[in-house]
Amino acid sequence: GAVVSQHPSRVICKSGTSVKIECRSLDFQATTMFWYRQFPKQSLMLMATSNEGSKATYEQGVEKDKFLINHASLTLSTLTVTSAHPEDSSFYICSLKSPSRGGTYEQYFGPGTRLTVT
Amino acid sequence: AQTVTQSQPEMSVQEAETVTLSCTYDTSESDYYLFWYKQPPSRQMILVIRQEAYKQQNATENRFSVNFQKAAKSFSLKISDSQLGDAAMYFCAYRRSNTGNQFYFGTGTSLTVIP
Numbered sequence: 312g313a314v315v316s317q318h319p320s321r322v323i324c325k326s327g328t329s330v331k332i333e334c335r336s337l338d339f340q341a342t343t344m345f346w347y348r349q350f351p352k353q354s355l356m357l358m359a360t361s362n363e364g365s366k367a368t369y370e371q372g373v374e375k376d377k378f379l380i381n382h383a384s385l386t387l388s389t390l391t392v393t394s395a396h397p398e399d400s401s402f403y404i405c406s407l408k409s410p411s412r413g414g415t416y417e418q419y420f421g422p423g424t425r426l427t428v429t
Numbered sequence: 430a431q432t433v434t435q436s437q438p439e440m441s442v443q444e445a446e447t448v449t450l451s452c453t454y455d456t457s458e459s460d461y462y463l464f465w466y467k468q469p470p471s472r473q474m475i476l477v478i479r480q481e482a483y484k485q486q487n488a489t490e491n492r493f494s495v496n497f498q499k500a501a502k503s504f505s506l507k508i509s510d511s512q513l514g515d516a517a518m519y520f521c522a523y524r525r526s527n528t529g530n531q532f533y534f535g536t537g538t539s540l541t542v543i544p
Contacts, residue, residue, distance in 0.1 A: 343530065354520060354534040355474075402472060408530065418532065420466075420474035 314338045315407055315421040323427045324395055332390045332424045334405030340385035343408040345418070346378075348401050355404060361388045395428045402426075433523050435535035442511045443543050449496075450506045450538045452521030460526045463497065463504045468537075469517040477519070480504065508540075516542045 316335045324330045334344060342363050347355040359369045359380050367380035377399075379391040392399055404423045409416045432455045442448035454463070465477040480488045480497050487495050492512075496505045508515055521535040 345530070345532075349472075352537075352539075354536045355532075356534075357531055360530055404472075404474065406474075417476070423472045425472075 314419040315405065317403075317405060317421040317424050319424060320422065321425045321427075323429060326396055326428055327394055329391055329393045330395055330426060332392075332403055332405075332426070334388045334390070334407075334421055336386045336407050339407075339410055341388075341407040341409070342385060344382060344388040345406045345408070346380060346388075346390050347404040347406065349404060349423075350401055358390075392426065395426070397428045400426055400428045433521050433533050433535040435519075435521055435538050437538045438536070439539045439541070441541040441543055442508070444511055444513060446511055447507060447509045448511055448540065450508075450519055450521075450540070452504045452506070452535055454502050454504065454521070454523050454533075456502070456523065456525070458525050462524045462526070463495075464522040464524070464532070465493070465495070465504075465506045466520045466522060466534075467515075467517045468520060469514075474520075478506065511542050513542050513544060516540055 318333045322330055344361040346358045348358050349355045357370050358373045359367045361367045361380045361382040363382045363385050369375045377393055382388040402423050402425050405421045406418045408418055434453045436451055461482045463480045467475045467477050478488050478490045478493050480495055487497050492509045494507045518537045518539050520537045523533045
């Protein structure tokens with residue numbers, strides 16, 4: 312079954328408005344979650360790493376004031392795109408870092424959210 | 430910085446045949462993990478196979494196997510007995526060690542399976 316859910320799966324918003332995307336861990340408590348962005352026919356680019364109870368770590372070039380990340384609990388992280396513009400239109404994917412088992416861990420990806428800014 | 434290169438933007442294979450997708454990477458680390466992920470039209474990323482760099486034996490998962498050449502920094506994916514459901518975008522990915530968080534993804538190879 313699904314390990315990670317994202318809501319909404321698709322969202323269309325007007326330029327200048329804010330949009331919140333939720334990422335939920337369904338199977339375990341995730342202390343670390345990741346947010347990726349994927350443009351059409353391109354690879355996944357890591358935007359930020361979200362740790363429960365602390366501030367997110369953003370990758371170089373990602374505006375932290377534009378992409379607000381809140382890892383409020385061990386099962387929920389949210390990405391808010393503030394004052395969205397058409398160039399923010401993209402596919403946003405979250406992933407979870409599973410608990411370590413035998414010294415190893417997996418990353419599970421959510422189904423993604425398609426954001427279209429008009 | 431780590432980079433992952435997939436030199437084949439598109440590949441096609443006849444159903445039931447075998448296809449190999451190429452991936453090379455650049456790293457100065459000795460301990461790392463390599464992955465192949467599949468992204469079908471649904472856009473859900475699915476782990477196909479993983480390889481620990483310290484293991485010399487190539488990983489296999491049913492019809493999927495890898496050819497890991499550590500010295501050459503090459504990590505190709507072989508799909509045997511290709512099926513229509515194998516059609517997808519395939520991404521090669523690198524992660525530094527087991528404590529590393531960040532995945533570095535290649536640009537992907539779009540695989541078409543011809544009936």
